[in-house]
Amino acid sequence: MAGTVRGSQLARLLGGWQGAGRAGGPEYARLAAAVRGLLTDGRLALGVRLPAERELAQALGLSRTTVTAAYRTLRESGHLTSRRGAGSWTALPSGHRVGTSGLWGPIEDDDTIDLGQAALPAPPELTAAVAAAAEDLPPYLTGAGYHPMGLAVLREAVAREYTERGLPTLPDQIMITAGVSHALDLVLRLLVAPGQRVLLEAPTYPNALTAVVASRARVIGYALGDAGWDSDLLLSTVRDARARLAYLIPDFHNPTGHLMETALRERLPAAAHAVGTDVVVDESFADLRLDGPELPPAVATFDRAARVLTIGGMSKPYWGGLRIGWVRAATSVTARLAAARVAVDMSSPVLDQLVGAHLLGARQQVVAARRAELTARRDTLVAALRAHLPEWRFVVPHGGLSLWVELDAPVSSALARAVEELGVRVAAGPRFGADGTMERFLRLPYTLPEADLVEAVRRLAQARESLDRVPVRQLRAPAIVA
Structure with missing residues (x-):
């Protein structure tokens, strides 16, 4: 069981639930759709005990009959x-599964335009890399297959890439992991004790936030502005927070697409070192510069006290199905990480690592094709939004995989629920924050074919219009308890 949610808490999560779904419809049906929407975008976990019908009715200012009918509808849909x-618990309908984005969806959902995931299909070079890896496999079959640090051939390839970027790196400074999220999880296990502070940007990558919360750390937020990081404000936040760890995404930040300037990268490690904070730099999108200025030096370039741990992987530029990530850190840190890793999963699959090494050998060809493809798709998405939803605001990023769009009203969750009924899945803004805020924002990846992006925007415009046609009942103000 994942816990219990009180009536007042569920009311806050539901927000403007009266606008959920298509215009009109019974109130109980809109309430049921709103609860399903919370499950869809990951803001309400599976196995959570919902409040009693009377309690929720009081929190929402509804009749108990309406809540009873909504619960019945949710039971009927699974x-x-x-x-x-005993009570009622959230569940997953039969025939549905939790996707890679953390959102549930039907197993057969080929007709859904899925903008919930900022990810690309595999590149054509993967097939040749798999064949070459299979030829390299026999010498490894005589051993046990456990390599907690990762295969030497892959660690050498990753270290070589860092060195070519201007950050001299030894293979012993690299530990291979099962993706970037796995890398962060291992770092949290090693460095952060329950109750210690972890500094995160707001908004931030949802799975990183989930990992920090799961580690029972205290989340300290730093709010990004329209132009990205305010250097003085971020550095003063680092000094004042005195967090055990800071997790930052300086290279085409997810979800905003911002790129941290060189001057701030230069000052950050020293400021963190002065207060005992280690900095985890997520470089998942570093290869995906589409245009604009050249990529600044890596943050670790300016690290003089082994305070910066860099994590990266192959999911974004190559393929999410190839679970290859890594940590770059001081050799003493990677050795400790490898020792901690043995208690979790021993090591990454040997064949996958060999495939990864061959793909990195084709890096220039793969990344060049990705950049050209993404540039065209980004520009198509931008043009479609400006044509169909001109009141929405956004900064066109110079890299990464998505737009961070400011809506014309705080309706992100309601819009996500409404557009899903039209066959489009999106991740609402609150998924990217720790406190349920960011209802004015929506992340829109440009990773799908251009025709799908244009159609998705058309349906988003239709869903947005439908929200304005639904009369919204004001929630009853809560009583003040002194």
Whole structure:
């Protein structure tokens, strides 16, 4: 069981639920759709016990009959299981699964335009890399297959890439992981004790936020502005927070697309070192510069005290199905990480690592094709938004995989629920924050074919218009308890 949500808490999560779904419809149906929407965008976990019908009715200012009917609808659709006298718990309908984005969806959902994931399909070079890796495999078959640090051939390839970027790196400074999220999880296990502070940007990558919360750390937020990081404000936040760890995405930040300037990268490690904060730099998007200025030096270039741990991987520029990530850090740190890793999963698959090494050998060809493809798709998405939703605001990023769009009203969650009924899945803004805010924002990846992007925007415009046609009941103000 994932816990219990009180009526007042669920009311806050639901926000402007009266606008959920298509215009009109019974109030109980819109309430049920709103709860399903919370499950869809990951803001309400599976196995959570919902408040009693009377309690939720009071929190929402509704009749108990309306809430009873909404719960019945959720039970019928498989999103709620109940036991008489015990309560009701959120569930996953039969025939659905949790996707790679953390959102649930039907197993057969080929007709859905999925903008919930900022990810690309595999490049054509993958097939040749798999064949070459299979030829390289026999010498490894005589051993046990456990390599906690990762295969030497892959660690050498990753170290060589860092060195070519101007950051001299030894293979022993690299530990291979099962993706970037796995890398962060291992770092949190090693460096952060329950109750210690972890500094995160707001907004930030949802799975990173989930990992920090799961480690039972205290989340300290730094709010990004329209132009990205305010240097003095970020450095003063680092000094004042005195966090054990800071997790930052300086290279085409997810979800905003911002690129941190060189001057701030230069000052950050020393400021963190002065207060005992280690800095985890996520470089997942560093290869995906589309235009604009050249990529600044890596943050670790300016590290003089082994305070910067860089994590990266092959999911974004290559393929998410190839679970290859890494940590670049001081050799003493990677050795400790490898020792901690043995208690978790021993090592990454040997064949996958060999495939990764061959793909890195084709890096120039793969990345060049990705950049050209993404540039065209980004420009198509930008043009479609300006044509169909001109009141939405955004900064066109010079790299990465998505736009961070400011809506014309705080309706992100309601819009996500409404447009899903039209066959489009999006990640609402609150998924990217720790406190349920960011209802004015929506992340829109430009990773799908151009025709799909144009159609998705057309349906988003239709869903946005439908929200204005739904009369919204004001929630009753909560009583003040002194």
